[in-house]
Amino acid sequence: MSPTKLKKMDTRIKKIKKAALELKEFSGGIQAVDQNASRILASVKMLEINISDILDLRS
Amino acid sequence: MVRKKEAENYWNPIVETLPIEKMKELQLKKFKNIVQWAYDRSKFHRKLYQEAGLEPGDIKSYEDVARVPKVEKAMMRDIQRKDPFPYGDALCVPLEEVTEFRQTSGTTGTPVYQPDTWQDWEWWAECWAYLLYAQGYRSMDRVFLPFGYNIFVAFWAGHYAAEKIGCEVVPGGVLDTEARILKIQELKATAMMATPTYVLGMADTARKKLGIDPAKDLTIRKITCAGEPGASISSTKQRMEEAWGAKVYDHVGATEIGAWGFECTSQPGGLHVNEAFFLTQLEDIETGETIEEPGRKGKIVITALDRIAQPCIRFDSKDVAEWAKDPCPCGRTFRIIKGGVVGRADDITKIKGVLIAPSAIEEVVRSIKGLSNEFEAVVIKKGDLDDITLKIELFPDAEGSRETILNQLRDQLRLKTNLGYNIEVHPYNSLPRYEVKAKRFKDLRKHG
Numbered sequence: 001m002s003p004t005k006l007k008k009m010d011t012r013i014k015k016i017k018k019a020a021l022e023l024k025e026f027s028g029g030i031q032a033v034d035q036n037a038s039r040i041l042a043s044v045k046m047l048e049i050n051i052s053d054i055l056d057l058r059s
Numbered sequence: 060m061v062r063k064k065e066a067e068n069y070w071n072p073i074v075e076t077l078p079i080e081k082m083k084e085l086q087l088k089k090f091k092n093i094v095q096w097a098y099d100r101s102k103f104h105r106k107l108y109q110e111a112g113l114e115p116g117d118i119k120s121y122e123d124v125a126r127v128p129k130v131e132k133a134m135m136r137d138i139q140r141k142d143p144f145p146y147g148d149a150l151c152v153p154l155e156e157v158t159e160f161r162q163t164s165g166t167t168g169t170p171v172y173q174p175d176t177w178q179d180w181e182w183w184a185e186c187w188a189y190l191l192y193a194q195g196y197r198s199m200d201r202v203f204l205p206f207g208y209n210i211f212v213a214f215w216a217g218h219y220a221a222e223k224i225g226c227e228v229v230p231g232g233v234l235d236t237e238a239r240i241l242k243i244q245e246l247k248a249t250a251m252m253a254t255p256t257y258v259l260g261m262a263d264t265a266r267k268k269l270g271i272d273p274a275k276d277l278t279i280r281k282i283t284c285a286g287e288p289g290a291s292i293s294s295t296k297q298r299m300e301e302a303w304g305a306k307v308y309d310h311v312g313a314t315e316i317g318a319w320g321f322e323c324t325s326q327p328g329g330l331h332v333n334e335a336f337f338l339t340q341l342e343d344i345e346t347g348e349t350i351e352e353p354g355r356k357g358k359i360v361i362t363a364l365d366r367i368a369q370p371c372i373r374f375d376s377k378d379v380a381e382w383a384k385d386p387c388p389c390g391r392t393f394r395i396i397k398g399g400v401v402g403r404a405d406d407i408t409k410i411k412g413v414l415i416a417p418s419a420i421e422e423v424v425r426s427i428k429g430l431s432n433e434f435e436a437v438v439i440k441k442g443d444l445d446d447i448t449l450k451i452e453l454f455p456d457a458e459g460s461r462e463t464i465l466n467q468l469r470d471q472l473r474l475k476t477n478l479g480y481n482i483e484v485h486p487y488n489s490l491p492r493y494e495v496k497a498k499r500f501k502d503l504r505k506h507g
Contacts, residue, residue, distance in 0.1 A: 001066075001073055042178040046185045049335075049365055050071050053089070057081045 010055050013047045020044065068390070070192035070224075074335040075391045082392065086338045087121050089364035094118060094127060097370045100151035103138050104372070124338065125349050129360055129375045132163075135171045135315065146174050152368050161212040163314045173212070173314045174368045180219075182365055183212075183317060186336055187220030190321035193331070193389070194308040195281055196250060198225030203248035203279070205231040205239040205261065212314045214252045217283065226250070236264045243277055250281040255289025255299060256497045258282055259432045262302035274304030282307045287497060288418050290322070291330065291399025294426035311378070311400050316371050317363045320396060327387040329395040338362040341380065344404055353384040353397070358404050377404040379416070408502060410438055411445045413477045417500035420449065423471045429457030429464040433490040436480075438502045445504065448481040455487050 020040040027033035066072040077085070095115040097104035108114070111128045118124065138147035143154050150157075152174075159175040175183065196202065202221045206214045208230060221228045229246060231239045240261060243251070253261070265271040273279065282305050284290035290299070290309035299307045311330055312318035319337040320330040332339045341350040341357030350357040359378045363371040383397040402416030409415075417436065424434045431452035438447045449472070457464060465482060472480055 006073070039177060042176075042181040045178050045365075046181055049182075049185070050074060053085065054073055054077070057077075057084055 006051060006055055009047075010052045013044060013052055016047075017041065017044045065390070070189045071335075075189070075393060077335070077392055079392060079394075082334050083121050085335065086364065087118075087124070090124055090338055090362060091115065091118050093362065093364055093366075093370055093372060096367065097149075097151055097372060101370070102148040103134075104149065104370070124362075124373075125340065127373050129373045130371075131375045132168070132171060132315070132377075136169050139172050145172055146369060149369050150174060151370060152176055157368055160210070161215070161314055162210050164211055171315060175366075176368045179366055179368050180216075182336075183216035184219035184223050186312075186318040186333060187216040188223045189333055189336075190310050190318055191217065191220050191226075191283065192224060193321055193323040193391070194283055195306075195324050196221060196224050196226055200224075200226040200250045200281070201229060201246060201248045202226045202250045202252070203229045203231055203239070203243050203246070205234070205236075205251065205253055205257065208232045214285065216318060217252045217285075221250075236261055237268055240265045240269060240271060240273075240277075243279060244271065247278045249278055250283070251279050251305075252283040252285070254286040254497075255284050255295055256287060256432075256493045258284065258299045258307070259295075259302065260492060262299075263432070273302055277303070279303055280305045283310055284308065285310050285312065288400055288402075289421070292418055292422050292425065294422050294424075298425055298432065309399050313376065315369075316361055316374055316376065317366060319361060319363075320399075322399075323387065323389045323391065325387055325389040327383070327385075327389070327395055329383045329397045330399045331387065331391055331393040331395055334393050336364055338364060341382065344379070350382070353382045356381045356401065359396075359400075378402075379404055379407060406500065408438075410447055410478060415476055415478065419476050420472070420500070423468070423475050424449075424451060427464060427468055427471065429453055429460055430468070431487060431490075433492065434499055435490055436500050438500075438504055440504045446481070447478060448483055450483045450485050450490060452485050452487050452490055 020037045023037040024034055069075045098108055098115045107128050113126060118127065138149055139145060141147040143150055156176050157174040158177045159180050161173045162170040164170065204214050204218055218228055218230065229248060231242060234242060262273050265273050271277065282299065282303060284307060289295040290307050296307050308322040309330060310318060310322065311320040319339065320332050322330050340360045342348065342360050343350060344358050356379055359376045359380055361374050361376055378400040379402045380396040380400050383395040387395055402418055407414060407416050420436050424430055425432065431454055433452055435450040436447060438445060453461060453464065468482065472478065
């Protein structure tokens with residue numbers, strides 16, 4: 001896996017995280033949005049552990 | 060650089076083949092983060108560190124990790140059942156963010172409660188995904204889980220990890236043993252997760268009550284074990300593999316820690332430590348000195364690097380292990396503990412002046428053909444002297460070789476454990492049978 005591809009993945013991970021956080025911000029308290037966005041963020045954390053956390057070690 | 064073909068062998072080839080120096084760098088970065096997290100959010104951790112004169116910022120090098128005070132299970136028991144109820148002040152998130160409750164089995168005392176957030180629960184499944192993938196689980200597997208889905212963590216995360224890998228998961232929860240075997244047969248399940256005791260017990264039930272030979276009549280080809288050391292004890296592993304015609308893989312974990320070690324398909328004679336998720340250190344049992352070199356046994360002190368609700372930082376697991384010398388042919392750079400967890404510091408005891416781990420007795424009993432899977436060792440004091448009795452059963456068809464088997468047993472016990480035993484032969488099927496954590500070693504000296 002090239003560093004460029006890792007960086008591209010990290011960029012997408014950050015975008016997903018930003019989008020999930022924005023969903024929560026705009027939800028107006030709709031639980032169906034808040035809780036599902038929280039679940040997305042838990043999965044995003046696993047992507048960070050698997051990709052983003054390694055990035056600065058490899059660069 | 061990892062090629063695509065090679066990448067298929069790993070759940071995450073980047074992490075699993077990280078050079079050791081990079082791994083240490085990753086661990087140190089994460090260790091600092093989790094200590095800071097706990098210090099900022101938990102009265103328990105802040106007090107612990109302040110009393111030791113330590114601030115999170117004092118941790119600058121890998122060597123500094125050993126300066127951080129250890130946490131013992133008894134400390135966790137003391138803080139629980141208090142506010143915020145029921146977890147006490149090691150909780151690092153608001154109660155409303157806790158989504159999962161589990162508790163320890165209570166084998167060594169009052170059970171410890173374990174809160175997890177949804178992120179922690181995802182993390183549990185991720186740890187298990189690493190181990191199941193390393194054991195050959197793939198999306199075409201139909202995985203049967205014959206355990207009681209309840210308050211113990213057991214194989215819960217194995218269920219969700221198998222789903223994450225893409226396997227089809229069959230929850231065998233409240234079915235009895237016979238119904239579980241029949242369901243495995245009906246669905247042609249290919250993999251299973253259970254304790255070694257239950258794996259052997261199921262095979263016994265299949266043969267005796269249903270006339271089913273698991274090795275020939277069932278399609279289970281991979282079994283993942285947990286809860287007992289049996290799958291790392293070669294004679295017990297062999298019995299399970301022969302009974303089921305399957306590969307049997309060990310894994311090690313704990314409710315308070317997570318699933319931190321696993322055997323891969325190369326079966327290198329030990330367990331990989333998932334070092335991307337856990338910082339594992341071996342400490343000399345008497346001096347507390349950190350052991351880095353292979354071949355020297357020590358107590359495992361472990362940190363879960365990304366667990367947030369009730370962090371596990373420098374937890375004194377009491378498990379005893381040693382680092383293996385050679386790397387694994389599977390290509391993972393995760394270090395290996397040789398022979399798995401060889402015992403618990405609490406269980407390793409002196410009998411007649413000889414240091415012994417109960418697993419050594421299991422290794423001998425299960426290596427002798429003609430002896431059933433069940434046994435019980437009982438240690439008492441007779442006057443000032445230790446006295447150990449080993450209760451065993453013969454399979455009914457082995458009665459004709461009784462004396463040969465007993466002589467072999469005495470010789471092997473003397474050779475492998477340096478002790479003489481009173482041997483009691485009990486009728487077949489009369490010793491206790493267990494489904495979960497078996498208690499086959501009873502040291503009654505402490506109770507007078």
